[in-house]
Amino acid sequence: DVKVTQSSRYLVKRTGEKVFLECVQDMDHENMFWYRQDPGLGLRLIYFSYDVKMKEKGDIPEGYSVSREKKERFSLILESASTNQTSMYLCASRNTVSTNEKLFFGSGTQLSVL
Amino acid sequence: AQTVTQSQPEMSVQEAETVTLSCTYDTSESDYYLFWYKQPPSRQMILVIRQEAYKQQNATENRFSVNFQKAAKSFSLKISDSQLGDAAMYFCACVQGGSEKLVFGKGTKLTVNP
Numbered sequence: 001d002v003k004v005t006q007s008s009r010y011l012v013k014r015t016g017e018k019v020f021l022e023c024v025q026d027m028d029h030e031n032m033f034w035y036r037q038d039p040g041l042g043l044r045l046i047y048f049s050y051d052v053k054m055k056e057k058g059d060i061p062e063g064y065s066v067s068r069e070k071k072e073r074f075s076l077i078l079e080s081a082s083t084n085q086t087s088m089y090l091c092a093s094r095n096t097v098s099t100n101e102k103l104f105f106g107s108g109t110q111l112s113v114l
Numbered sequence: 115a116q117t118v119t120q121s122q123p124e125m126s127v128q129e130a131e132t133v134t135l136s137c138t139y140d141t142s143e144s145d146y147y148l149f150w151y152k153q154p155p156s157r158q159m160i161l162v163i164r165q166e167a168y169k170q171q172n173a174t175e176n177r178f179s180v181n182f183q184k185a186a187k188s189f190s191l192k193i194s195d196s197q198l199g200d201a202a203m204y205f206c207a208c209v210q211g212g213s214e215k216l217v218f219g220k221g222t223k224l225t226v227n228p
Contacts, residue, residue: 019220045215100147
């Protein structure tokens with residue numbers, strides 16, 4: 001089975017800190033994604049990557065950046081964390097055989113910015 | 115732009131009964147794919163069922179089936195013989211063919227009563 005691992009389940013940071021959220025997948029998937037999940041808003045795409053060093057903005061990229069130096073690892077970076085970035089962050093991956101390939105998700109990181 | 119609407123923030127069902135979760139979507143494309151994902155309390159999102167828009171036959175996966183009404187842009191999920199383990203958040207999602215941007219609805223929280 002595909003495994004998508006997010007480094008932290010819970011994280012508490014201070015306003016202004018630089019925050020790294022790490023995600024690793026073990027199935028050689030080309031595509032990796034970062035979503036943000038908020039109650040009443042569903043999942044919103046922050047960034048995705050379709051290859052090493054390649055990235056594309058999603059619907060809400062402001063305040064975030066990403067890094068993909070190796071195929072299996074996709075990092076989400078909050079350059080200067082703010083309280084409105086308190087949220088659940090979900091990483092996902094999938095292969096690119098066809099558009100209807102399912103996403104494999106990590107278990108999420110609940111980030112609190114104080 | 116695509117939109118996905120889930121009009122029921124919460125639903126409940128008695129164990130062994132049947133429940134239907136609603137989803138409508140809007141897309142200008144003729145080539146697209148629809149999904150239902152489940153997020154239990156463990157937060158691990160998993161695919162429940164998927165449907166290709168070009169297929170007229172409704173998808174089924176064991177106790178889960180969809181009612182795909184293409185003209186009405188409706189994609190409801192029917193859960194038969196509901197089990198306690200079906201309690202979760204359910205998200206409807208849509209992606210256009212050739213795109214990586216999966217758009218999610220806001221979710222429906224399903225409670226299963228013993």
